[in-house]
Structures are given as C-alpha cells and as structure tokens.
Amino acid sequence: MSKIQREPALYIDGRWVSGGGGDLEVENPATEEVTGLITQASAADVDAAVAAARAAFPAWAATPVAVRAAMLRRVHDVIAERADVFADTVHREQGSPPKVARGLHVDTPLAVIDKTIDALESFAFRSEIGNSLILRQPVGVVAAITPWNLPLHQVVVKVIPALAAGTTVVLKPAGLTPLTAFELARAFEAAGLPAGVFNLVTGSGRVVGDQLTRHPDVDQVSFTGSTKVGRQIAATAAGTLKRITLELGGKSASVVLADTDDELLAKAVKITVGNCYLNGGQTCTALARLIVPVEQVEQVERLAAEAAAKYAPGSRLGPLISAEQRKEVESFLDPSTGGTSTVTVLGGVDRVGGIELPERGHYVTPTVFSRVDPESQLATEEIFGPVLSILTAGSDDEAVALANNSIYGLSGAVWGADRDAAIAVAERLQTGQVDVNGGAFNPGAPFGGYKQSGVGREMGGYGIADVLEIKAVQR
Ligand code: NAP
Ligand code: MG
Numbered sequence: 001m002s003k004i005q006r007e008p009a010l011y012i013d014g015r016w017v018s019g020g021g022g023d024l025e026v027e028n029p030a031t032e033e034v035t036g037l038i039t040q041a042s043a044a045d046v047d048a049a050v051a052a053a054r055a056a057f058p059a060w061a062a063t064p065v066a067v068r069a070a071m072l073r074r075v076h077d078v079i080a081e082r083a084d085v086f087a088d089t090v091h092r093e094q095g096s097p098p099k100v101a102r103g104l105h106v107d108t109p110l111a112v113i114d115k116t117i118d119a120l121e122s123f124a125f126r127s128e129i130g131n132s133l134i135l136r137q138p139v140g141v142v143a144a145i146t147p148w149n150l151p152l153h154q155v156v157v158k159v160i161p162a163l164a165a166g167t168t169v170v171l172k173p174a175g176l177t178p179l180t181a182f183e184l185a186r187a188f189e190a191a192g193l194p195a196g197v198f199n200l201v202t203g204s205g206r207v208v209g210d211q212l213t214r215h216p217d218v219d220q221v222s223f224t225g226s227t228k229v230g231r232q233i234a235a236t237a238a239g240t241l242k243r244i245t246l247e248l249g250g251k252s253a254s255v256v257l258a259d260t261d262d263e264l265l266a267k268a269v270k271i272t273v274g275n276c277y278l279n280g281g282q283t284c285t286a287l288a289r290l291i292v293p294v295e296q297v298e299q300v301e302r303l304a305a306e307a308a309a310k311y312a313p314g315s316r317l318g319p320l321i322s323a324e325q326r327k328e329v330e331s332f333l334d335p336s337t338g339g340t341s342t343v344t345v346l347g348g349v350d351r352v353g354g355i356e357l358p359e360r361g362h363y364v365t366p367t368v369f370s371r372v373d374p375e376s377q378l379a380t381e382e383i384f385g386p387v388l389s390i391l392t393a394g395s396d397d398e399a400v401a402l403a404n405n406s407i408y409g410l411s412g413a414v415w416g417a418d419r420d421a422a423i424a425v426a427e428r429l430q431t432g433q434v435d436v437n438g439g440a441f442n443p444g445a446p447f448g449g450y451k452q453s454g455v456g457r458e459m460g461g462y463g464i465a466d467v468l469e470i471k472a473v474q475r
Contacts, residue, residue: 036092046201075188124136132475301368
C-alpha cells in the first residue's frame with residue numbers, strides 16, 4: 001500500500017481553506033490503490049473563489065506585461081525544480097509509467113509555459129486602424145474546467161495564457177486527477193502570485209462545474225473534455241452569454257498518399273501507432289484512423305502488427321483512467337463494431353498476438369483493426385483507448401474524403417513522397433492541426449478544433465488572444 005496524499009484544503013484568495021463539500025478518494029489506475037484524498041468545494045466555496053478572482057482582477061489586469069511575464073517565468077522555474085514531484089503525482093493519479101509521466105506530462109507543459117511567455121512578451125495589446133486605437137483587454141474571470149487525461153498539461157494550456165493575458169482564474173480539475181492541480185497551486189504560491197489571481201476548487205463537474213458555468217461573475221468558461229459535456233456547457237453558458245472555449249473530442253486521421261515509398265510507409269505506420277497509443281490511447285489528438293492505399297493494406301497490416309506489439313501494457317502502454325473507462329473501451333474490441341469486413345490485426349476480443357495484461361490496473365490490450373467500414377461505429381466514434389482502425393482508399397481524393405468524413409476535426413497527419421503535394425492535401429483536411437511526414441508537435445502553435453472538436457484556440461499567442469476582449473477607441 002503506497003502512501004496516501006492528503007489535500008485537506010482548497011486554494012482560495014491565496015489561502016488554503018477547508019472545503020465544505022466532503023472528501024473524495026483518488027485512485028492510481030495502474031495499481032487500483034487509493035493514493036490520494038481531497039476535499040470538495042461547497043457552493044459557498046465556489047462563490048468565494050469567484051469573488052476572490054473578481055476582486056483580484058483589476059490589479060492583475062493593470063500589472064505590466066513584463067511583471068506578469070517575470071511571474072510566469074518563476075512559476076515555470078518552480079515546476080521545473082519540482083519536476084520529479086509533478087511526474088510522481090501524475091503517475092499516482094493517472095497511472096502513466098514514470099518515464100512517460102516525466103516527458104509527456106511535465107516536460108511538454110513546461111515547453112508550453114515557455115512558449116506562452118515568449119508570446120506574451122511580443123503580444124500586440126495595442127495597435128491602430130486609421131483613427132482608431134485598438135486595445136485588447138482581459139475579459140475578467142475565467143473558469144477553467146479540465147479533464148483527467150493530461151492532469152498538468154490540460155490545466156497549463158488554459159491557466160497560463162489566462163494569467164499572461166491579465167485575467168484571473170478559478171480552476172476545477174477533473175475529480176479523477178485533482179492532485180496535480182494542488183501541486184500547481186503550491187507552485188503559484190511559491191512563485192508569489194498575488195492572492196486571488198489563481199484559485200483552485202474541486203468537486204464534480206455536474207455540481208461545481210455547472211455552478212461555475214452558470215455563475216454571473218464568471219466571464220468565460222474554458223473547458224476541455226468530452227463533446228457531450230461540451231455541448232451542455234455551451235447550452236448552459238448561453239444563459240449568461242458567457243464566452244466559451246471548448247477543446248473536445250476527436251477521431252483524427254493519418255492519411256498515407258499513393259506516392260509514399262516503403263521507407264516512409266514504415267515510418268508513417270510506426271508514428272501513427274505510437275501517436276494512437278500515446279497516454280494509453282487517451283489523447284484527444286490520437287491518430288485513431290490510418291487511411292492507406294488499398295494496394296498497400298497487407299503491408300500496412302504487417303507493419304502495424306509489428307509496431308503495436310511493442311506496446312506492452314504496464315511498461316510502454318499505460319492503463320486507462322478507471323474501471324468505467326476500461327469497460328467503455330472494451331465495448332469497441334469486437335471487430336463487428338467495424339462492420340462485416342473488419343479483421344483483427346492485433347489484440348481485440350480474440351487477443352490476437354496474445355499480449356499479456358498485468359494482473360492489476362485498468363489495462364486493455366493494444367488493438368489494431370483493418371478493413372474497417374468508414375461508416376461503422378469503430379471508424380466514427382471516439383474510443384479514447386489504444387485501438388487503431390485501418391481504412392483503405394482507392395485514390396488520394398477518396399482518402400481526403402474519408403479523413404473529412406467525421407463530426408470531429410482536431411488533428412491529423414499526411415504522408416507522401418512529394419512534400420509539397422502532401423502539404424496541399426493538409427490544406428484540404430477540415431482539422432485544426434496536421435503533421436506532414438512526421439512534423440513535430442509545436443508548443444507555440446495554435447491548437448483547437450474544427451467542427452464538433454471545439455470552439456476557440458489554445459497555446460501561444462492564440463491562447464492569450466482567446467481570453468481578450470477587443471476595444472476600438474476613435475480619436
Ligand atoms: P467529461 O465528462 O467531459 O469531463 C471533463 C471535465 O468536465 C471534468 O472536470 C468534469 O468533472 C467536468 N464536467 C462534467 N460534467 C460537467 C458539467 N455538466 N458541467 C461542467 N463541467 C462538467 O470527460 P470525462 O468523463 O472525464 O471523459 C469522458 C470522455 O471524454 C472520454 O471518453 C473522452 O472521449 C473524452 N475526453 C476528451 C478529452 C480531450 O482532451 N478532448 C479529455 C478527456 C476526456 P468531473 O469528471 O470531475 O465530474
Ligand atoms: Mg464525466
């Protein structure tokens with residue numbers, strides 16, 4: 001039995017105050033042990049947090065950019081100094097293997113903070129159009145509601161640009177992974193952030209998240225999570241015509257063009273599998289559909305089986321977040337969810353390839369299906385687990401049509417020997433991000449969804465702009 005981390009307080013107005021909403025246990029999904037205990041906010045606690053953010057807003061908004069940038073630099077440095085604590089905390093509540101926890105869950109958010117500070121230092125808060133002075137001013141109080149899949153990153157991409165822009169924040173992290181948010185609150189405290197500028201409340205989305213979404217003194221809700229809850233938040237926020245930022249689900253496609261040679265094809269399959277399985281398959285940007293020329297499908301199936309078999313559950317492949325989520329993903333392991341032509345290349349209900357699962361922990365077998373019907377449940381629904389679907393296309397145009405055949409549009413990839421032609425295909429994909437021939441993740445580039453993948457953009461200068469109002473002053 002590992003040590004239980006107790007968090008008996010909420011962080012409101014620069015103080016640790018006991019919450020009135022009862023206790024909540026936090027489980028490590030890799031071991032199924034309780035590793036944390038937090039207190040939840042009552043409705044009065046939520047009101048106090050919003051009031052603190054409101055009171056702190058004028059002074060923070062008026063704080064010079066250079067001072068805000070220096071403050072965020074200190075926050076960055078405190079997190080970097082405590083990187084091991086953050087990685088361990090992510091591991092104990094989200095289950096990611098320690099090495100993954102450090103790279104994906106701590107180093108990436110640190111890079112995001114760094115790029116946000118760069119963007120802040122060069123941001124055009126004032127400009128001119130003719131006789132008008134154009135001012136970009138912070139909206140006020142931002143409520144951030146975040147999911148469990150990336151407990152630090154999903155918080156950082158909202159909170160840091162908001163603080164950079166001069167807004168004040170009330171954060172409600174996911175009930176399954178709140179402990180990392182407490183570490184972040186401690187980092188803000190250690191960096192000397194003024195009281196009330198950042199506030200942490202915990203509790204269920206249905207209660208605390210809903211209260212924040214309705215709250216008349218919250219100016220913007222920034223949400224990441226399921227498309228279902230995103231729709232509810234948009235509807236509720238309409239009651240006060242609040243501004244919303246929504247980062248929702250995806251069913252992103254990796255498109256292999258007909259001119260792709262064997263070497264690039266091998267790279268495409270390997271990177272697509274790795275991307276689909278990242279974080280146990282629990283990323284909104286997962287390349288969950290691999291669209292390949294029909295002539296190459298057998299070669300792709302061999303390559304995918306080989307690449308996917310390297311993701312041993314418990315070492316390279318992390319667990320799903322909960323027993324509930326595991327059940328949800330297991331409902332997609334039957335090839336019939338992909339239509340009658342679907343074949344299991346690896347994993348699935350039949351456990352093709354015989355990969356062992358650890359005895360404890362919410363693991364599922366890494367799975368690859370092929371010849372999946374593009375209209376099937378498997379090809380259209382977000383799974384949020386390590387399940388890759390291979391689809392075939394008769395031409396590059398058909399591949400583009402298949403890729404765009406989705407209610408979602410968050411991420412994507414294109415592979416082709418002619419790089420310019422591949423970029424031209426990227427232009428045709430209805431999606432917020434596209435990586436061409438393995439182009440690397442850019443922590444300074446805008447991130448967000450087309451279609452039902454979301455509203456608004458996060459990261460870099462776009463993340464700052466997302467929480468700014470625009471004023472024109474005529475002279
Ligand atoms: P979720 O239900 O959308 O929850 C995300 C956040 O919203 C959590 O903090 C949650 O609180 C809160 N919330 C829930 N209902 C709310 C409401 N009515 N009003 C305000 N806030 C509310 O996501 P989930 O249950 O964690 O995961 C379910 C599915 O969402 C996954 O299978 C996956 O498809 C998708 N997902 C997407 C992303 C992404 O990055 N796009 C990330 C995670 C999950 P509590 O959970 O604490 O109650
Ligand atoms: Mg939920």
